[in-house]
Amino acid sequence: MRKLANGSRGGCNAGMRMRPLLVLLFLLAITACTHAPSRNPMAQWVPSANHNARQAILIVLHATEQESVEESLLTLRTRNSGGRVSAHYLVGRKGDLYQLVSDEHRAWHAGGGRWGTITDVNASSIGIELDNNGVDPFSPAQIASLIRLLDDLCTRLDIPRTQIIAHADMAPTRKRDPSRLFPWKQLADAGFGRWPEAVLPETPAGFDAMQALRVLGYPMDDPAAAIRAFRRHFRGMESEAEALDANDARILFSLTRPAR
Numbered sequence: 001m002r003k004l005a006n007g008s009r010g011g012c013n014a015g016m017r018m019r020p021l022l023v024l025l026f027l028l029a030i031t032a033c034t035h036a037p038s039r040n041p042m043a044q045w046v047p048s049a050n051h052n053a054r055q056a057i058l059i060v061l062h063a064t065e066q067e068s069v070e071e072s073l074l075t076l077r078t079r080n081s082g083g084r085v086s087a088h089y090l091v092g093r094k095g096d097l098y099q100l101v102s103d104e105h106r107a108w109h110a111g112g113g114r115w116g117t118i119t120d121v122n123a124s125s126i127g128i129e130l131d132n133n134g135v136d137p138f139s140p141a142q143i144a145s146l147i148r149l150l151d152d153l154c155t156r157l158d159i160p161r162t163q164i165i166a167h168a169d170m171a172p173t174r175k176r177d178p179s180r181l182f183p184w185k186q187l188a189d190a191g192f193g194r195w196p197e198a199v200l201p202e203t204p205a206g207f208d209a210m211q212a213l214r215v216l217g218y219p220m221d222d223p224a225a226a227i228r229a230f231r232r233h234f235r236g237m238e239s240e241a242e243a244l245d246a247n248d249a250r251i252l253f254s255l256t257r258p259a260r
């Protein structure tokens with residue numbers, strides 16, 4: 001104790017001498033904490049102003065398949081049975097809106113799967129969870145809030161308005177959310193996602209509907225699972241069909257034919 005007291009008494013002058021060193025150490029610590037642009041020491045740094053942040057190009061919609069916002073806020077900040085999970089946003093049944101991860105960061109919502117050529121969906125997307133138990137319909141207030149959020153995200157982050165999919169679309173062998181009751185047509189009427197024409201066109205001779213499913217973005221590792229996900233999204237039905245029917249083909253032709 002005495003030694004400490006002596007040290008602290010004598011430390012006044014020493015402290016004065018130490019101060020510039022402490023300031024330097026403090027500044028070094030601050031510098032280390034800020035995210036300086038990473039530069040490769042192998043190359044000469046010749047900065048260009050012509051760049052911007054890498055951004056999401058896809059929005060993935062989920063249903064929490066839980067009973068309340070409170071339960072889901074806890075899960076999305078901790079873990080579920082499969083490990084640590086999160087999403088950028090959670091929309092409550094009354095339209096209340098929560099953000100858990102910044103738009104520019106990679107939330108852990110998608111898991112394995114793909115959409116078109118996007119194989120790391122978490123790295124390329126914004127994840128939105130909807131408070132829904134997987135059985136009930138989605139409330140008008142919740143969908144209205146979601147549409148406002150989609151408008152904000154697509155405008156601010158420059159995400160194409162067609163690039164909005166279900167979790168089940170990109171992971172058809174594992175997922176069913178946000179369920180067959182999700183109102184995709186209402187979203188499309190508001191200008192988000194894809195939806196076929198009201199009067200479906202006849203398919204031309206030789207039209208390859210399975211290829212159209214692939215072109216749309218569905219992973220085709222398990223074709224029957226892709227068909228189930230497609231029917232859930234575009235026909236609002238749970239189906240055990242192993243093959244596409246004529247109605248599926250007309251919807252797929254409408255969705256994938258060149259704009260006229």
Ligand SMILES: [Zn+2]
Nearest residue numbers: 062063167177
């Ligand atoms: Zn999901």
